[in-house]
Amino acid sequence: MQCTSTIESGVLYVVATPIGNLEDISARALRVLRGVDGIAAEDTRHTSQLLAHFGIDTPLFSLHEHNEYARLEQIVRRLRQGQSLALVSDAGTPLISDPGFPLVRALRQQGLNVIPVPGPSSILAALSVAGLPTDRFIFEGFLPAKSAARCQRLRVLAGEERTLVFLEASHRITDMLADLVAVFGGVRSAVIARELTKRFEEVQGAALSELLVWLDADPNRRRGEFVVLVQGASPMINEVDTPEIRRLLTALMEALPLGRAVAVAVKATGLKRKALYELALRLGKVLEPVRPSLD
Numbered sequence: 001m002q003c004t005s006t007i008e009s010g011v012l013y014v015v016a017t018p019i020g021n022l023e024d025i026s027a028r029a030l031r032v033l034r035g036v037d038g039i040a041a042e043d044t045r046h047t048s049q050l051l052a053h054f055g056i057d058t059p060l061f062s063l064h065e066h067n068e069y070a071r072l073e074q075i076v077r078r079l080r081q082g083q084s085l086a087l088v089s090d091a092g093t094p095l096i097s098d099p100g101f102p103l104v105r106a107l108r109q110q111g112l113n114v115i116p117v118p119g120p121s122s123i124l125a126a127l128s129v130a131g132l133p134t135d136r137f138i139f140e141g142f143l144p145a146k147s148a149a150r151c152q153r154l155r156v157l158a159g160e161e162r163t164l165v166f167l168e169a170s171h172r173i174t175d176m177l178a179d180l181v182a183v184f185g186g187v188r189s190a191v192i193a194r195e196l197t198k199r200f201e202e203v204q205g206a207a208l209s210e211l212l213v214w215l216d217a218d219p220n221r222r223r224g225e226f227v228v229l230v231q232g233a234s235p236m237i238n239e240v241d242t243p244e245i246r247r248l249l250t251a252l253m254e255a256l257p258l259g260r261a262v263a264v265a266v267k268a269t270g271l272k273r274k275a276l277y278e279l280a281l282r283l284g285k286v287l288e289p290v291r292p293s294l295d
Contacts, residue, residue, distance in 0.1 A: 014116050018092075036058060041062060042088070075103065122193075122227050126227035126229055136162040147179055168227075177208065180228075187281060192205075253280060
């Protein structure tokens with residue numbers, strides 16, 4: 001086990017900070033933030049409050065998506081002079097849907113040392129309590145803001161068998177869930193993790209259509225920061241999801257109720273009913289669940 005209490009010179013430390021509860025910061029993170037020569041922060045005003053809480057007076061400078069390329073030369077120069085620096089984001093682990101990738105890549109290409117100081121992550125926190133498979137998962141970050149582009153991306157992911165992990169903002173969460181129902185069908189298991197480690201933390205699991213109703217039932221549930229996790233597609237779906245089967249199911253559903261259409265498809269193809277039923281839901285030919293009025 002490696003344990004060192006010294007701050008190395010010429011190193012950039014990538015330091016995870018709390019996503020809500022300040023008690024989640026590690027002793028190592030505090031030691032590094034106190035000991036480095038400077039801290040690159042996504043928002044210096046936000047990070048200054050964190051540092052003040054712990055009595056840390058290390059100088060701050062900004063590094064965000066609009067200036068990280070411009071800051072690169074300055075950071076390289078300071079590291080080559082033997083200074084040590086830390087990189088933090090507004091919350092959680094830097095570079096995970098946050099700025100910093102161009103900087104870290106450039107430093108490593110130039111032979112400069114980058115050391116992780118791991119800690120809080122909303123993604124891993126949500127996965128740990130979701131009750132969905134975690135042996136294999138795929139992180140998609142934020143989906144496109146516009147519904148058409150969002151649905152297009154979701155159609156690409158519809159057959160993905162790994163657990164899907166998304167981030168979403170409060171003003172888009174309802175529309176995002178509605179698009180998940182439209183593309184994946186309403187029966188897919190999913191979890192909404194809201195405001196993790198904060199005062200109004202909620203973790204709610206249900207079928208996608210039920211989660212949409214749950215969101216609409218209380219405006220407070222649409223506030224805060226969200227991680228949305230969706231169970232991957234059943235391997236059986238991918239086995240039956242061929243152009244020929246799609247055409248057959250589509251034609252049958254245009255003429256018959258869903259259950260009868262699936263039954264006829266089972267008899268015609270010999271394929272498993274569950275896989276055909278889930279594919280039928282994905283094709284979007286069933287009525288979407290009725291959403292309650294927000295009035």
